[in-house]
């Protein structure tokens with residue numbers, strides 16, 4: 001692989017790694033600050049996503065190191081960490097409102113992971 005292409009790959013993987021770190025922080029934060037009638041279910045839901053994101057971070061860090069790069073040690077930045085929202089039929093809403101689409105029997109939600117293209121519980 002050409003040196004430039006390899007460095008671009010490492011840079012891209014590091015950007016993804018920072019997104020995984022951001023997701024871990026945001027899930028932890030959401031689990032702690034969520035409020036409302038589904039608080040307990042959402043708290044568990046968010047906390048249960050963290051191990052999957054840690055695994056994503058591990059895979060990316062190992063690939064970066066195998067390519068000769070240095071894995072990033074900082075998360076991507078986000079301005080929305082204190083306002084978790086989900087998209088509903090009437091637009092974006094705080095995730096802890098009564099109209100939340102939490103499925104109480106399965107513990108699943110239509111909430112989206114904070115980093116690109118990932119949906120909690122989808123393995124992505």
Ligand SMILES: [Fe+2]
Pocket residue numbers: 020023052053056115118124
């Ligand atoms: Fe992820």
